[in-house]
Amino acid sequence: MPNQYKNQIEVTIRAVICKDDEILVCKYREKDYCFFPGGHLEFGEKADEALIREMKEEAGLELTNCNFIGALENFFIEDDEDHHEIILAFEGSVYDGKLESLEDHLDFFWKDTNELVKGNILPLALSRAIIKWLEDKKPFWESQIN
Template identity: 40%
Template sequence: MNANPAIRPIALAVIRRGDAILVFEGRDETKQQTFYRPLGGGIEFGEPAADAVRRELREELGVELYNVELLGVLENIFAAFGRRGHEIAFIFAADVVDPAVYTAEDLGLVLDEGTPVVWQPLSRFDGDAILYPTGLLDLLRGGRR
C-alpha cells in the first residue's frame, strides 16, 4: 500500500496508424503480466493536460505532436507493481509531426524508462493482450476519431 496515497492526473496520446495505435510495452513482474499503454505521463501542477501530453511525448520519444484533441477522461483505480494506484487519465488523439514515425516498425525505447515502443492493432486487445488504462479500448471504439 502507498504510504501517501494520492490521485495522479496523467495525459496520454493515442497516435493511430490505420487500425494500430502507438503504445509502450510494459511488464509487471508481480502479476507476471505484459501490458500495453499509450505514451504520456504525469501532469505537473499548473500545467494544462494538452501541454502535458505534448511535453511527455517530447521527453519519452523525442517527437512533436499536432492535432491534439481530447477524446475523453478515464478514472483508473488499479493494483500494479505490488501497490495500489489511482489515476485520472486525460486521453488525447494526436498526430506526430515526423512522418517517419508512421512507417517505422522499430521505434526504440521510451527515453526516460527504457521500455519498448511498438505499433499494436486494436484487434490485438480483443484477445489476451492487455491495454491500459481500463476503459481505453471502449473509448477508442466509440470515440470521435
C-alpha cells in the first residue's frame, strides 16, 4: 500500500489511558511491537476531537477527560519507507466496558505500566516520556530524530 504521507510530516494523536496500574496499548496483528492507541489528525479537525473519534472508530470506547500532556517529534522507517511525525499525546479516561477491536488489523489490551520500561511499546522516546509524565505530571516535548 503506498504511503499517502510520503515526504510529508504526519500529525498523529495518541491516548494515554490508565486504569489502576495498567495502561491501554494496541498492536498490529502482523507486527511484534505495541503502541499507544490513536491515529492521524485529519485536516480541519481539532486534535482532542480526532482522538475521541479514533478511539470510538477503532475500539468502540468513549474517551472523556481528554487533556494534552505532551508532544514528540519522531522519525522512523517502516516497510522500507521513511516517516516523520509529530505525535500529540493526551491523557484520557474510558468507562469500564468490553475492550474489543473494531479493526481487523488491531488488537487492544491492558498492559502493566511497568512494561513501559521494557521497550516493546513504540516509539521508545514516547514510552520514556510517558513514564516520566506518570511520575511528575509535567507536560513534555521530546525529539527522536537521528
